[in-house]
Amino acid sequence: MKKLLAMALLSVVVLTQAYSENKQSSKEKEMKLTEEHYTFELSDKVTREKVTFKNRYGITLTGDLYLPKNRAEEPLPALAISGPYGAVKEQASGLYANQFAQRGFAVVAFDPSFTGESGGEPRNVASPDINTEDFSAAIDFLGIQSFVDREKVGIMGICGFGGMGLNAAAVDKRVKAIAVASMYDMSRVTARGYFDSMTTEQRSQMLEQLGIQRWKDAEKEEPAYGVAGLPEPDQLTGNEPEFVQGYVNYYKTERGFHPRSINSNGSWTATNALSFMNMPLLTYISEISPRPVLIIAGENAHSRYFSEDAYKAANEPKELMIIPGAVHTDLYDKTDIIPFDKLESFFKENLK
Known part of the structure; x- marks a missing residue:
């Protein structure tokens, strides 16, 4: 129980990453990174182009459009990808798109x-x-491109954007298939802690603190940002939970660091948790059916239970694929572990 409570409290830490000002960090200088940095190498079989499109709220989204260089004349099947939670397109989602x-x-x-x-x-x-x-805005964008078959559009969600992607597929019937990897239900983990170990009293205390923070933000007319976050790699003691070590080894090292990534180099607003604590995701996951769902999780991932529970809640056709020996962050970028052949066959079979 003590371990679970500690993990519940740690969930707040993970959701409010360390605050850093908009200046070049010592880590950026050390790695000699620019904001154009990508954490993976672009395939010589692929082109990449920066694009923008607006969502239903009028917010302009920026993405990278990846296309095969040698493609036939007929329109292509298409995918919208985002995640992990707190990451940017130059990290895992771009790596998946490249593949x-x-x-x-x-x-x-x-x-x-x-x-x-x-x-x-x-x-x-x-x-x-x-x-x-x-996600639906990305589907809008893809569906109006001349080189895309709008009847063959799917979603790939990673980590917290796996949950958001499933939520989008439930409401957006244009999505013909969805796959998620290392999926997080951000509403559940925020409102209940890891393994649902947050007590009603702890939840109440957290909401009281968030309410007080709103008054502070209102007085200053600007939001405050989180003050607790991931340690630097040289600060790890080895006693941290595996997933904390995994996040540090991805976001805080050359493997996955990016200047614009919140998890690498920034923080969420101090009140970021509020809407997730009050608006559950995945309420209508069963309504994705009869469109297929593929859920992929690591055997040893701390987040595996989110995937297993989402699988139980979804209706057929559905598949849960457990990757032997893998942990949560392995499915961010380890191309020898991520089942891209399976993902390819899943989407090609179902986007028709």
């Missing part, structure tokens, strides 16, 4: 509203509603 484009898909990997290069003020805010809408 899918090699396999014949038109893919847009995008920064969600209020983050990365996408618009929206204040910065670094997440929303179960607006981020669900972001």
Whole structure:
């Protein structure tokens, strides 16, 4: 129980990453990174182009459009990709898009509203509603391109944007298939803590603190940002939960660091948790059916239970794929572990 309570409290830490001002950090200088940095190498079989499009709220989203270089004349099947939560398109979502484009898909990997290069003020805010809408906006964009078959459009969601992607697929019938990897239900983990271990009293205390913070923000006429966050790699003791070590080893090292990534180099607003604590995602996951769902999780991922519960809640056709020995962050970028052949066959079989 003590371990679970500690993880519940840690969920707040993970959701309010360390505040850093909009200056070049020592880590950026050390790695000699620019904001044009990508954490993976673009395939010589793929083209990448920056694109913009608006969501239903008028927020301009920025994405990268990946296309196969040698493509036939007929329109392509297409995918909208985002995630992980707190990441940017130059990280895992771009890596996935690069892989899918090699396999014949038109893919847009995008920064969600209020983050990365996408618009929206204040910065670094997440929303179960607006981020669900972001996926549908990406579907809007893909469906009006001459090189896309709008009847063959799907979603790939990673981590917290796996939950948002499932939510979007439930409401957006244009989505013909959806796959998620290392899925998080951000509403559930925010409102209940990891493994639903947050007590009613803890939830009440957290909401009281968030209410007080709103008054502070109102007085200053600007939002405050989180003050607790991931340690630097050299600060790890080895006693942290595996997933904290995994996040540090991805977001805080050359493997996955990006200047615009909230998890690498920024923070969520201090009141970011509010809407997630009051508006559950995945309420209508069963209504994705009869469109197929593929849920992928690591055998040893701390987040595996989110995937298993989403699988139980979804109706057929559905598939849960457990990757032996994998942890949560392995499915961010380890191309020898991520089942891209399975993902390719899943979408090609179902986007028709």
